[in-house]
Amino acid sequence: MHVVVTYESRTGNTEKAAHLVAAGLHEAGVTVSTFPVDAPDYGALATADAVVVGTWCGGLFFFGQHPGGAGKIAGELPDLWDKATFAFVTYAHNPGKAADKLGEVLEAMGSVNLGVGTIHRNKLEDDAAAFVDSILREFAAT
Ligand SMILES: Cc1cc2nc3c(=O)[nH]c(=O)nc-3n(C[C@H](O)[C@H](O)[C@H](O)COP(=O)(O)O)c2cc1C
Numbered sequence: 001m002h003v004v005v006t007y008e009s010r011t012g013n014t015e016k017a018a019h020l021v022a023a024g025l026h027e028a029g030v031t032v033s034t035f036p037v038d039a040p041d042y043g044a045l046a047t048a049d050a051v052v053v054g055t056w057c058g059g060l061f062f063f064g065q066h067p068g069g070a071g072k073i074a075g076e077l078p079d080l081w082d083k084a085t086f087a088f089v090t091y092a093h094n095p096g097k098a099a100d101k102l103g104e105v106l107e108a109m110g111s112v113n114l115g116v117g118t119i120h121r122n123k124l125e126d127d128a129a130a131f132v133d134s135i136l137r138e139f140a141a142t
Contacts, residue, residue, distance in 0.1 A: 001139065002031045004048040006040065006077065008055040008069030013090045013121040017128050018054050021088070024132030025052075037069070037076040045077070050084040050114070052135065053077075053106055057091035057098040057118075065096030070105045080111035086135050088117035090124070114138050 003025055007018035015036070022034040033044035037053070045051065058068030067073070067089055087102035089095050099116035106113050115138050117131030 001029075001050075002033070002044070002048050003050045003052060003135075004041070004044050005032060005034045005052045005054070006037050007034075007053070008037045008072050008076075009090075010056060010068070013124065014054045014056050014069075017088065017090050017119045017124050018052075020124055020128035021052060021054070021132055021135075024129055025135065028132070028136055037073050040077055042078065045080075045083075048083065050086065050135075050139075051080060051106075051111065052086045052088070053102065054088045054090065054119075055102060057089045057095045059096065059098070061093050063096070065091075065094065065098040067098050067102035067105060070102060073102075074105060074109060077109065080106060080109045083111045085111040085113045086115045086117070086131075086138075087113060088119055088131055090119045090121050092121055114142075
């Protein structure tokens with residue numbers, strides 16, 4: 001199993017979360033490639049069994065939440081023809097439906113989005129571990 005973890009991060013929280021997710025998957029025996037969306041490893045993307053994409057939650061904190069890096073993700077990553085994807089956002093107070101919206105962005109790029117996660121910026125370790133568990137459960141079920 002080979003999984004790409006790619007991210008768009010402004011202030012570093014999503015980057016840290018992405019590396020925690022990658023480390024958790026690696027501990028479970030998954031081969032992982034990790035890079036920011038603006039420096040894609042096309043070879044890894046082509047051969048990956050699944051792609052995990054993370055960004056930050058933008059919005060007005062209690063409404064209008066959206067995946068902050070969606071434009072950059074759609075602009076920088078190649079089309080994800082039939083790839084399995086998982087989407088996550090990091091957030092400060094309330095992510096709303098930002099992670100679901102990121103999943104929709106990935107599906108618009110051609111993927112089949114299998115799951116979403118939200119990772120609080122002050123609980124990166126715990127929330128990343130829960131997201132990894134949800135990914136591993138999905139792998140076990142398919
Ligand atoms: C312009 C802006 C809008 C934000 N809006 C929200 C929001 O609506 N809800 C929320 O929970 N966090 C919001 N945040 C907080 C970020 O999502 C959070 O700090 C995130 O972890 C930043 O990720 P990064 O360090 O990878 O850039 C916002 C941050 C910025 C800069």
